[in-house]
Amino acid sequence: MAKKWFVFFLVTFFSVSSYGQVEQEQEQEQVQVQEQVQKPGRKKVAVVLSGGGAKGAAHVGALKVLERAGIPIDIVTGTSMGSIIGGLYSIGYNSMALDTLIRNMDWSYVLSDRENLKYQRMSDRKKQNTYLLSRALMFWEKDVEDGGLITGKNIGETFDNLTTGYNDSISFNDLPIPFACVATNIVDNTEYVFHSGYLPQAMRASMAIPMAFSPVKLGDMVLVDGGLRNNYPADVAREMGADIIIGVTVQEIDRKTAEDLGSTGSLLMQLIDVNCLNKYDDNLAITDVAIRVNTKGYNTASFTAEAIDSLINRGEQTALAHWDELMALKKEIGISDDFRPTILQPYKQNAVEQMKIQSLEFLNMTANDERFLRSKFHLREGDTISVDRAEMIKTSMRVDLFYKDANCRFLHTDEGTKVIFIAGRKKNSQINVGARYDTEEVVAMQLNADLPIRASVPADIDFTVRLGRRMMGRADISLHPRSFAHPSFSYIFRYNDINMYEKGDKGFNITYNQHTANLSLLNFYVRNFEVNFSAQWDYYHYRDMLIDHKNEDQEIELEDDHYISYRASVNYISEDNWNFPTKGSRFMANFALHTDNFTKMKGEEALMDISAMWRKSWTSGRFTFQPTFYGRLLFGDVIPPMLNNMVGGLWFGHYLEHQMPFAGVGHLEQVYQHFVGVQLQGQLRMGKNHFVTLRATTAQHAPKFSQLMDHRTLIGGSLSYYYNTIIGPVGTTLGYSNKSKEVNMFFNIGYEF
DSSP states (O other): OHHHHHHHHHSOSOOOOSSOOOOOOHHHHHHHHHHHSOOTTSOOEEEEEOOOGGGGGHHHHHHHHHHHHTOOOOEEEEETHHHHHHHHHHTTOOHHHHHHHHHHOOHHHHTSOOOOGGGOOHHHHHHHTTOSEEEEEOTTOOOGGGSEEEOOHHHHHHHHHHTTTSOSSEEGGGSSSOEEEEEEETTTTEEEEESEEOHHHHHHHHTOOTEEEOOEEETTEEEEEGGGTOSSOHHHHHHTTOSEEEEEEOOOOOOOOGGGOOSHHHHHHHHHHHHHTTTHHHHHHTOSEEEEOOOTTOOTTOOSHHHHHHHHHHHHHHHHTTHHHHHHHHHHHTOOTTOOOOOOOOOOOOTTOOEEEEEEEEESOOHHHHHHHHHHHTOOTTSEEOHHHHHHHHHHHHHTSOBSOEEEEEEEETTEEEEEEEEOOBOSEEEEEEEEEETTTEEEEEEEEEEEEOSSSOEEEEEEEEESSSEEEEEEEEEOOSSSBOOEEEEEEEEEEEEEEETTEEEEEEEEEEEEEEEEEEEEEETTEEEEEEEEEEEEEEEEEEEOGGGTTSOOOOOOEEEEEEEEEEEEEOOSOSSSOSSEEEEEEEEEEEESSSSEETTEEOEEEEEEEEEEEEEETTEEEEEEEEEEEEESSOOOGGGSOEEOSSSTTSSSTTEEOOTTOOSEEEOOSEEEEEEEEEEEEETTTEEEEEEEEEEEEESSGGGGGGSOOEEEEEEEEEEEETTEEEEEEEEEETTTOSOEEEEEESOOO
């Protein structure tokens, strides 16, 4: 229960789109501001928006009605979610633009500190879809910005993108609509009102719920969510000169008795509710039209598409119930019934739109790091840059240079754009924790630590430990030069306890130790594309083999041995989701030459190993069709047992490096050395996170490539249901194949590793 409520408070108090951008052209802005200037003789109107997390989506519906009623808005104030909606509204995001932003936002990305998959290398993408928890550690530094489970990296970046054109230090009275928002200074538990400064920072501070999101440090103040002091700041609007106040609140005033407070969750809720009631009654008393939206059935974490749609509709319907009051209010304001104020329109900047660089500035960065970025991305004054390219540079600042935070601001002038890259503190390490359960391995845990090495050529050491039935320890050292080539060295120790099946029956159980050393001289990656050339040494030490009595007559000899291989691989991933893609492609091709003495295998020709996979997704509505073509061909007279082709399960390389999936085969089964297969998958999304998947697989295998069509065709199928959660996919798969000849069931919780 405690964990449930902790997650409940973690996902709170804000709402924005992760990829929207806005740039307000100066000439257009001046015209709009002039049109918004209050006409002589009429009263000044303020709209006040309360905090409330996801429930604040109702503000958008209420704003739709105010625009339809022709109510002029001269001032906007807000707290927490209200500060986000209000801040964006004040710079030109009308109600329809806000509606689009909220519905299209990627909550799983914004509510995390994960990197944007679009700009990450393959290994970092895999990490992000392996570990439940990632955390940057600062061993020798203490800072209040570490005081939250989520640092708010993606929140801050999103606010920066949405407020492009207004992300310099400015007076909020000079915005198209004057604006103010409230935060709480927890140093002395006082209210702090933002009337000026850096707009994204003000919005970020106003929604920083303690412990969940890191506070914002401003001078001697440590700022957190404003709802703790003033969740409905009508008094701030009055101080700004408002004559008329229209308020939209999503607070539920549920006065609890001692009998109601019988659980940890109820106590936590009461603590939040009591604090958010500060000034509430007094501020409600000075409100002329109070639009109090009934949000029963929803909470601060209700960010699903269905909840957002319902909350926007409730806000609109509640505001419509005040229609007569709003129309009567127009006379008090001093305007006619047919008065229609100018509705601001946001300027949407294309992510790839080029901006001329007037000047470049690098803040909180060493001279060496500045040279690294200038050289790697060819940054020069007089050239051009886009928002898309700036995102790539910020990712490099975090991944290659190990800055905990990275930011970019565009300041537009007549001569061009001043581009400022701002670095946060350097990370001492990055810790990742993963856990999973499945019916084959039961429970497994994986821990990872990434330690940066501060040198003229950036580098990092990566340690990984896996605990469970299959144990693994791994150390990687990678260099990050200014080029896109990233040489690396890896050492891996594996203890494997592997069951191998024959036609559905367990035939063998093998336990062994495997030592691997890999030297990659070229690891070239750009966006979705990666090429790797390496040399690898493997040593197998067999500890034990258990043979089922049905296979006792088979002669199987496993002797400790080592192999040296030369490898090349190509990977391409453009899929939009790691586990449930709806568009994009995934391609991988691998070539390896296996030897035991650098040139031959057991005195014969070296073993040639060629494998490939291509997958493509097409989507119509909620249904995704996904064909996959894959195979592995082994050419050589000597094939060591552990290099044989193995099929089974849902993933490539799950138990063994060369394992291939096969629908309907739940365990590892050996096939001939030449194998080619086709899988057709249909994926149906129900709601936002429920997925039903039907797979059909067919394959041919044979001892020789020329005999592929002479052997029996393998056929299998499976039906899966999975629910995509913050801890990874949770669900089950039922399958059958003519290889295993039995129905098998596989249950999984968590990300695959």
